[in-house]
Amino acid sequence: MSSNSTTGTRPRTGNRRDDDARRAVLHAADDLLAEHGFAKLTIEAIARQAGVAKQTIYRWWPSKVEILLDGLIEGAEKYLPVPDGRVEEADVEAYFERFRRFVEELPDGKVFCALLGHAQHDQAAAHQLRSRFLDPRRERERGLIERAGLPRAGAAPAAVDALIDERVGAILWRAMTRAPVR
Structure with a gap:
């Protein structure tokens, strides 16, 4: 069994992500979820609140579900x-x-x-x-x-x-x- 399956983390590809940007995205997603609910949570809003480009988010997460899971x-x-x-x-x-x-x-x-x-x-x-x-x-x-x-x-x-x-x-x-x- 790989270490990814036991820790619940997804395998990553490409360059390492900036940890400050990662934390900002995770916090923005949590805050926006609490404020607006799941249905109104968007990648665009997460990017805006986190201060990162939407492209940055899509490079590391394929969906808002993956962001919330992380x-x-x-x-x-x-x-x-x-x-x-x-x-x-x-x-x-x-x-x-x-x-x-x-x-x-x-x-x-x-x-x-x-x-x-x-x-x-x-x-x-x-x-x-x-x-x-x-x-x-x-x-x-x-x-x-x-x-x-x-x-x-x-x-x-x-x-x-x-x-x-x-x-x-x-x-x-x-x-x-x-x-x-x-």
Whole structure:
């Protein structure tokens, strides 16, 4: 398995991108998404707000989905890392509480919800979201659950996935429907 598939990053071609410009584009996309929503987010607006040429964006990202995914992956690694090493049940509970806060309170969580919503109508976006973000994260979450001995040591992989689905599904349902957390 290549390192790109485990980290969720896309392979790059061509010259290295200027890191300041990259960050400006990611921040502009997040800000504009929050301000105008996914449907009104355009490459032109991102370029204008980031202070870069539209051509610069298209050189590195084929679509606004890819820009948002890069920002989401970076934000999740920073604000929602999946714990490594030895863990206990309390660490799993703390992780899912951080996941809830990430989705409900942080800008990157809003990007995640926007991409989930868009993926319902765009098969290519759904594939990118799964392959670059959801699948690699799910693999690390499985390891977290298994290292904590949940649901039971030696349980079938389907039981581990069901536990993750229950926790993540409830959080996402509330976030996507804007239902109050009880």
